[in-house]
Amino acid sequence: MEELIEKLKKEVIEQLNLEETKPEDINPDSPLFGEGLGLDSIDALELIVLLEKNYGIKIEDPKDGKKIFYSIRTMAEYITEHKK
Amino acid sequence: MELIVTSYCHIHEKKVVINDRLVFYNENILNFADFIKSVYKQEEINYPKFYKMDSLSKLGFLAAEMVLKEKPVTGYDSDAVGVVLSNSSSSLDTDIIHNDAIKDRTNYFPSPSVFVYTLPNIVIGEICIKNKIKGENAFLVSEVFDGKLLVNYVGGLFLRFGLEACLCGWVELLGNKYESLITLVEKADITSRESATGFKSLPFTIKDLNQLIEHN
Numbered sequence: 001m002e003e004l005i006e007k008l009k010k011e012v013i014e015q016l017n018l019e020e021t022k023p024e025d026i027n028p029d030s031p032l033f034g035e036g037l038g039l040d041s042i043d044a045l046e047l048i049v050l051l052e053k054n055y056g057i058k059i060e061d062p063k064d065g066k067k068i069f070y071s072i073r074t075m076a077e078y079i080t081e082h083k084k
Numbered sequence: 085m086e087l088i089v090t091s092y093c094h095i096h097e098k099k100v101v102i103n104d105r106l107v108f109y110n111e112n113i114l115n116f117a118d119f120i121k122s123v124y125k126q127e128e129i130n131y132p133k134f135y136k137m138d139s140l141s142k143l144g145f146l147a148a149e150m151v152l153k154e155k156p157v158t159g160y161d162s163d164a165v166g167v168v169l170s171n172s173s174s175s176l177d178t179d180i181i182h183n184d185a186i187k188d189r190t191n192y193f194p195s196p197s198v199f200v201y202t203l204p205n206i207v208i209g210e211i212c213i214k215n216k217i218k219g220e221n222a223f224l225v226s227e228v229f230d231g232k233l234l235v236n237y238v239g240g241l242f243l244r245f246g247l248e249a250c251l252c253g254w255v256e257l258l259g260n261k262y263e264s265l266i267t268l269v270e271k272a273d274i275t276s277r278e279s280a281t282g283f284k285s286l287p288f289t290i291k292d293l294n295q296l297i298e299h300n
Contacts, residue, residue, distance in 0.1 A: 017136045019135040049196065
């Protein structure tokens with residue numbers, strides 16, 4: 001899990017062009033949206049694409065997004081459970 | 085009504101000129117991405133969203149920031165400040181990136197953050213969001229820089245829509261070929277004709293706009 005979390009941090013930084021953020025700046029348990037990294041709705045769509053492109057996971061119900069993308073850790077847990 | 089250019093920024097060929105002063109030049113920079121990032125860092129503009137913009141928006145945004153740093157428009161009502169920009173390639177640079185992401189149906193992963201920039205007027209949105217500008221705006225496309233179009237269009241906005249200031253100019257980019265000239269146009273009777281850095285305003289005329297883009 002910890003290995004996946006570190007990998008995800010790097011992927012999120014690259015996918016969302018967070019140039020001034022380093023992996024060690026991201027607390028895996030902090031919220032990604034709102035106060036955390038300050039991501040916006042377009043970033044949310046990018047995260048959906050990231051899951052599909054890098055892990056083959058398609059989110060069928062958009063309502064699940066809030067839970068899945070709460071933090072890097074919740075993303076990692078979802079990937080572990082659903083990776084094909 | 086006399087309109088004057090009270091501040092301008094011209095970016096092209098690895099250099100940045102603000103109000104007749106060369107503020108950045110690096111002949112060793114080979115591509116646009118490295119060039120614009122170097123200018124951003126030199127100017128110490130702290131706006132993380134900059135990194136998420138497409139190339140056209142980065143070019144226009146940075147030029148506008150430098151114009152407004154020299155001559156802020158914060159004294160005007162947000163509705164009285166407009167933005168009119170133009171270019172020849174529209175958003176083609178980003179359109180190509182988007183097209184590359186969708187042309188293979190077996191590897192079809194369009195990027196939402198690329199797609200949102202497949203309109204040229206998004207650069208105006210970026211400038212307006214950062215500077216809380218809410219006045220009239222337009223993005224015009226013409227084959228080459230058309231000073232007459234800009235002078236006539238912007239003049240009309242001042243006359244009919246109550247503008248008191250307007251960012252106006254050219255933001256062209258395709259690949260590593262780029263040029264941006266953004267001017268701040270104001271009414272001569274309500275603003276000072278000389279900036280804090282000593283730049284003397286220019287008449288807002290076709291001739292003066294053409295001279296700015298040709299002689300910097």
